[in-house]
Amino acid sequence: MAARPRSARRREDRMSTAAAQKPKLKTSAMIASIAAEGQRTKSAPFGHALVELAGARPDVIGMTADLGKYTDLHLFAKAYPERYYQMGMAEQLLMGAAAGLAKEGALPFATTYAVFASRRAYDFIHQTIAEDDLNVKIVCALPGLTTGYGPSHQATEDLALFRAMPNMTVIDPCDALEIEQAVPAIAAHKGPVYMRLLRGNVPLLLDEYDYKFELGKAKLLRDGRDVLVISSGIMTMRALEVAQALADDRVDVGVLHVPTIKPLDIATILREAGRSGRLVVVAENHTTIGGLGEAVATALLSAGVTPPFRQIALPDAFLDAGALPTLHERYGISTEAMAKTIKGWLG
Structure with missing residues (x-):
């Protein structure tokens, strides 16, 4: 079982070296950045935030399983x-x-790839961390479809697995600013946390919305009369891009960002989704099974709130390998694909 991931990591080392020498390989399978050409980014926000936190808290420990360079923990190791x-x-x-x-x-901040935490180490997390409600922060790179390396590295079901684990708080940050703010916030929270990680050069956009991360809170970034997109992680970035694109077609799109998947901010979701006259779309970088979409649908139905409801998510399938822009378009989570889908739903 371990042979494939080990060889995959060795191939990743070689591919990363090649990418550094040839910038044109930017869209190769293992380059996990989802920043568009010319988009503002910040380098290694998690690594820098953890170093800053450790300066104030001597109890902070950084841990990894052979992936310090690929979770930005190398900065902590040096400091x-x-x-x-x-x-x-x-x-x-x-x-x-x-x-x-x-x-x-x-x-401890324990870092690895999301596939290895959610699949290989699940029982150890369940029995040694979650059951005892221990103060361990599990921070994992390559969530959902943020690598083109195929099913062995695409953690498309991680949110479903960790949502189902008692005592586990689950976070899906959108950008570099949110990662920086989430690190001290999850450190202050008592108990286990699973947080998805965007690493390397991470897009920066929430500063334009005067954003402040609060654990357990959803934030309305943009209001809209026609459509409300409820989203987390990189799909909030996509939703904001879609809102701008559809404005040219006189479609007014609101965006509700939900970075905390568990516990879910049900009150805010019900308030925003309960406003009449608009389509509610949940957008997530995760399989349609067991993620934000199902969590929101359950909350709405349980409260008797029944707006027109649709979901943009990854299919319940093993996804292809390839370049990320191609895969995002193929599976409907690119900006262009999302805009086309939503326009189709509106008729």
């Missing part, structure tokens, strides 16, 4: 080598050790 633990290609050991350190009063 605080005595608090950095490289566990090797052993994700189960990573989570077990994080649990032990948390029991001794440390605040």
Whole structure:
């Protein structure tokens, strides 16, 4: 079972080196940046935020399973080598050790790829971290369709798995600003947290909306009379782009950003989705099964709020490998594909 991911990581090293030498390979399968050409970005927001947090909190520990460079934890390793633990290609050991350190009063940030945390280490997280409600922060790169390396690395069901785990808080940040703000916020929260991670050069856009991350809170970034898009993670960025694109067609799109998938801000969702006269669309970088869409649908039906409802999400399938722009268009989560889909629903 371990042979394929190990060889995949070695191939990733070679591909990353090649990409550094040839900028034109920007859309190759393993380049996980989702920033558009010319878009504002910030480099390694998680790594820098964790270094800053560690300066104020000596209990913060950085841990990884052979992926420090690919989760931006290398910055923490350089700043605080005595608090950095490289566990090797052993994700189960990573989570077990994080649990032990948390029991001794440390605040571990355990990083890996989302596929390895949600699939390979799930039982260890469930039994050693979540059941004891330990203060471990699990921060995972390559969530959903943010890599073109195929099913072995595409964590398209991670939110469903961690939503189902008792005691687990689940976060899906949108951009560099939110990651920077979420790091101290999840550190202040007592208990286990799973947070999706955008790494490398991460888009920066929420500063234009005077945004402030609050754990457990959804934020209306833009109001609109025709459509309300309820979204998380990179799909909030897409939703804002769609809103601008459809404005030219006189379609007014509102965007409700929901960075905390669990616990869900049901009150805000019901308030915004309950306003009459507009289509409600949930957009997520996750399979249609068990993610934000199903969580929102359950909340609406349970409260008797029944607006016209649609979902933009990844299919319940093993996805193809390839360049990210191609895959995002193929599976309907690019800006152009989303705009076309929503216009079609409006008739």
